[in-house]
Amino acid sequence: MAISDTARKNHDELFPDRVPTLAATDPELVEVFDNFAFDEVLAHSRLDTRTRLMVQLAALIACGAPAEYRVMLGAALTAGVTPVEAKEIVYQAVPYVGMGRVFDFVHATNDVLTDRGIELPLPGQSNTAPGTRADKGRAVQEQIAGADRVQAMYENAGEDELHFQQFLSANCFGDYLARSGIDIVTRELITFALLVSLGGADPQARGHVAANLNVGNTRQQLLDVITVLVPFIGYPRSLNALGAVNGITRS
Numbered sequence: 001m002a003i004s005d006t007a008r009k010n011h012d013e014l015f016p017d018r019v020p021t022l023a024a025t026d027p028e029l030v031e032v033f034d035n036f037a038f039d040e041v042l043a044h045s046r047l048d049t050r051t052r053l054m055v056q057l058a059a060l061i062a063c064g065a066p067a068e069y070r071v072m073l074g075a076a077l078t079a080g081v082t083p084v085e086a087k088e089i090v091y092q093a094v095p096y097v098g099m100g101r102v103f104d105f106v107h108a109t110n111d112v113l114t115d116r117g118i119e120l121p122l123p124g125q126s127n128t129a130p131g132t133r134a135d136k137g138r139a140v141q142e143q144i145a146g147a148d149r150v151q152a153m154y155e156n157a158g159e160d161e162l163h164f165q166q167f168l169s170a171n172c173f174g175d176y177l178a179r180s181g182i183d184i185v186t187r188e189l190i191t192f193a194l195l196v197s198l199g200g201a202d203p204q205a206r207g208h209v210a211a212n213l214n215v216g217n218t219r220q221q222l223l224d225v226i227t228v229l230v231p232f233i234g235y236p237r238s239l240n241a242l243g244a245v246n247g248i249t250r251s
Contacts, residue, residue, distance in 0.1 A: 001031045007039035014053075014075035037231035045224040049079045051186065052228045054089060055193035057081075059229045061093045061105050062197035068232070069105060073112045083118050088125060088181040089190060095172040096194045125181040128174045134166065137174020144177070144188060144211045188212045193225055196241035197233045205244040219249040 003011075011034055023030050045052065053076040060069040073086060090109050093102045110120060128136045142150050150169075157165050177187060188211055195205040212222055222245045230238045 001028070001035070003031050003034050004039050006042075007034045007037075010038040010042060014078055015071075016078070033231065041227055041231060045227040046220065047224045047228060050076075050081055051189065053079055053081055054085065054182075054186065055189055055225050056228060056232060057086070057089050058093060058190045058193040059197035059232050061090065061102060062097050062194045063233055064101055065232075066104050066108050070108050070112055073109060077112070077116065083113050084122055084125065084181045086113070087122055088179060091179065092176055092182075092187060092190055093194055095176050096191060097198055125179040126175075127178050127180060133174035133178075134170040135174075136178050137172070138169040140178045140184070141169050141173040143184065144173075144215060145207070146210075146214055185215050185217060188215050188217060189221065189225055192222060192241075193229060196226065196237055196244065197229060199237050199240075202240060202244060205241060206247055209244050209248040213248070219245060222249075 020030050020034075042052075047055070053072065056072055057069065057076055060066075060072060076086065077083070086109055090102060090105050093105070113120060138150065153168075154162070154165050177184070182190070188208065192205065192208050192212055195201045195208055209222060213219075223242075226238055226241045226245070229241070
């Protein structure tokens with residue numbers, strides 16, 4: 001099997017002058033993967049290149065794949081993803097997959113950016129302060145999840161667990177989702193990519209299908225996200241993601 005002209009063209013646009021390191025040792029695998037990921041998959045997704053690479057970067061973080069992440073981050077920067085956007089994807093991953101997994105990706109991102117001559121730290125994107133993070137975070141949370149749903153979460157929380165809801169508002173949404181650098185609509189696609197790629201978060205994935213619809217994303221966009229993630233996260237998680245989308249959009 002040879003690499004198709006379409007796959008080669010799409011690959012070369014992202015990785016100019018780069019020969020896959022596995023091409024010499026595993027040519028059949030490279031041919032199968034490139035034909036699928038850079039030809040067949042792209043024919044079934046309408047995502048623009050920048051958005052596609054942003055959700056794929058998020059997926060690789062959630063999967064815990066730093067080596068592939070480094071390669072794809074280079075491609076994303078080549079395709080026009082900005083250094084600020086790259087950093088914001090990494091930061092946004094923290095409340096969803098945890099610093100234990102994200103730590104290595106912070107350093108990987110710094111290495112790639114530094115190698116490209118980009119001076120760190122980048123301009124700050126925070127929009128909250130200790131005294132405002134809870135209120136601003138809850139406002140963003142309500143924008144994404146719906147005010148009635150957020151209110152119900154608070155009302156249904158027992159006294160000994162109320163702090164988890166407060167954490168969500170102030171930390172998850174106030175410290176991270178309220179930041180500048182990436183708009184809320186794109187952030188919700190990134191959150192969906194993080195959750196479905198992480199695995200074991202099916203209720204949260206369904207919740208963020210609904211949240212994506214709340215902020216203006218469509219069923220087709222969510223299907224497009226799943227489509228471009230298949231080569232990187234595999235079929236079990238992709239099909240679970242499809243089930244989450246169908247469970248909300250077909251109910």
